[in-house]
Amino acid sequence: MRKSILLLALFLSSLSFVQAQKLDIIPKPVSVQQSAGQFVFPSPLKIVVDKKLKNSADYITTGISKSSGINPIVSIGKKHGKNNISFLVDKKLNLPDEGYQLEINEKGIFVKGKTDKGVLNGFQTLLQICSAKEVKKGAVPYVKIEDYPRFDWRGMMLDCSRQFFDKQTVKNYIDWLAAHKMNVFHWHLTDDNGWRIEIKSLPDLTLKGAWRGPGEVLLPSYGSGDKRYGGFYTQEDIKEVVAYAADRGISVMPEIEIPGHSRAVTASYPEVGCAITQELKSVQGEVKNVWCVGREENYDLLDSIIREVSGLFPFEYIHIAGDEVNRANWEHCPKCQALMAKEGFTDSFQLQNYFFRRVQTIVDKYHKKTDGWNEILKGGEINPNTLISAWQGISYGIESAKKGYKTIMMPGQFTYYDMAQSETERGHRWAAITDTKRAYSFEPIPDADLTPEEQKNIIGVQGALWSEYLDRPARIMEYQSYPRISALSEIGWSKKEDKNWDDFYGRLTNSHLQRLANMGIAFRDFPPTAI
Numbered sequence: 001m002r003k004s005i006l007l008l009a010l011f012l013s014s015l016s017f018v019q020a021q022k023l024d025i026i027p028k029p030v031s032v033q034q035s036a037g038q039f040v041f042p043s044p045l046k047i048v049v050d051k052k053l054k055n056s057a058d059y060i061t062t063g064i065s066k067s068s069g070i071n072p073i074v075s076i077g078k079k080h081g082k083n084n085i086s087f088l089v090d091k092k093l094n095l096p097d098e099g100y101q102l103e104i105n106e107k108g109i110f111v112k113g114k115t116d117k118g119v120l121n122g123f124q125t126l127l128q129i130c131s132a133k134e135v136k137k138g139a140v141p142y143v144k145i146e147d148y149p150r151f152d153w154r155g156m157m158l159d160c161s162r163q164f165f166d167k168q169t170v171k172n173y174i175d176w177l178a179a180h181k182m183n184v185f186h187w188h189l190t191d192d193n194g195w196r197i198e199i200k201s202l203p204d205l206t207l208k209g210a211w212r213g214p215g216e217v218l219l220p221s222y223g224s225g226d227k228r229y230g231g232f233y234t235q236e237d238i239k240e241v242v243a244y245a246a247d248r249g250i251s252v253m254p255e256i257e258i259p260g261h262s263r264a265v266t267a268s269y270p271e272v273g274c275a276i277t278q279e280l281k282s283v284q285g286e287v288k289n290v291w292c293v294g295r296e297e298n299y300d301l302l303d304s305i306i307r308e309v310s311g312l313f314p315f316e317y318i319h320i321a322g323d324e325v326n327r328a329n330w331e332h333c334p335k336c337q338a339l340m341a342k343e344g345f346t347d348s349f350q351l352q353n354y355f356f357r358r359v360q361t362i363v364d365k366y367h368k369k370t371d372g373w374n375e376i377l378k379g380g381e382i383n384p385n386t387l388i389s390a391w392q393g394i395s396y397g398i399e400s401a402k403k404g405y406k407t408i409m410m411p412g413q414f415t416y417y418d419m420a421q422s423e424t425e426r427g428h429r430w431a432a433i434t435d436t437k438r439a440y441s442f443e444p445i446p447d448a449d450l451t452p453e454e455q456k457n458i459i460g461v462q463g464a465l466w467s468e469y470l471d472r473p474a475r476i477m478e479y480q481s482y483p484r485i486s487a488l489s490e491i492g493w494s495k496k497e498d499k500n501w502d503d504f505y506g507r508l509t510n511s512h513l514q515r516l517a518n519m520g521i522a523f524r525d526f527p528p529t530a531i
């Protein structure tokens, strides 16, 4: 009897030895139970992919092949065969929509999700297990994981106007987000310094507005020097990127900057701006960069733009910006003043609100909802279904949630990765110096006096990478993004009580930085090498 107890104890301790194998998953899953044993990838390796995920089958197969070293045989179906890896949707799973179960045992690898996005999240975890430092290639330890996100919206914005990133670079960026279980790519497609999306009914937006430098309508800026600089995405490019992202579980939200940040528009179609003689500058020092709110034809132009954009992006939201508008343009413009008098407005915020309400009618007409920067809360009511991207600070997000709007928390002080990462590094400084530790410290639902109902309005988190300072080889874009986005992914996904910097840092440095390197990302290392 004693002997058998001893044996049992020995056996159990061997189990706990197995449990010590670190999987280093980022973002940290809700629950992980490891047990003794490992699944050795057989050859031939068979994988089964649910019909609902058939568009993602290539993506899944490539990932499995890279991480196991074996080229799998794929079949589309519902049944897990012997020694298979199966990726199946199971609507009956008792988990949130994006949740998944991942089980590795002697019968194979089972990835189940309530939805296709859930399955893809489980797939990412599997890839991370394969690439954990302590896991040898060709075999994976037995484990049972149950996991789901804290927030529905886990986004990242990339500014493709100040610098133009080509289609392949954007696709890579999307791949890296998918690897972190992020689910929204906010595509900043227009700004003062370049209009990047083809609008067929307004060809000059890209014929002229996508280029800057000698002989072009836009002045050289942000590192374009005395060369012609620019580029844009054709509508075919956009469709390709949207489909690419969808196969990876990512929705793409377009942003069309209005009514400010619009120098590329007024340079292409000067009549869109206010007819004024003064040189009024925006925060970034741009002139003539505001749409005239009093020019009725402008709403027809906006209708054309929003119609074409709606047709290209299946996502429910279009971002219509609204940040940093120099309203002094409207104060000097006869048409805007006439509108103001006609409507009985007493300040220019009301004009701004008038503009957004008109635009929202157009967005409604194309069956979309609007997202906007937090400034659009000023000057009057907007549609109750408007989503607010709160960028100026946590208090702006709280205000928005309190007013009842669905809100994305993206305070520049924590989630703007164009900010420098230390005193000596390159980047903006206006919001903060934000290294990975500070980025990780961000809590999207602060202990403010928000009721549980109000807290529910904070539907997610997002990071932003503005590109004024990314005027060097692509690697600076990567250097600014990672590993801060790895930190963001955990803020958006993992439970608040599971957040712990030392633990995250351990997983990051033990395995995850190597994963980033394997993806080809020129991330910022610890300690950093400043560029």
Ligand code: TNX
Residues within 6 Å of the ligand: 323, 324, 373, 391, 416, 418, 428, 466, 467, 468
């Ligand atoms: C503010 S955030 C901006 C951008 C700049 C950024 C630089 C926001 C809605 N507007 O136009 O690129 O700061 O950090």
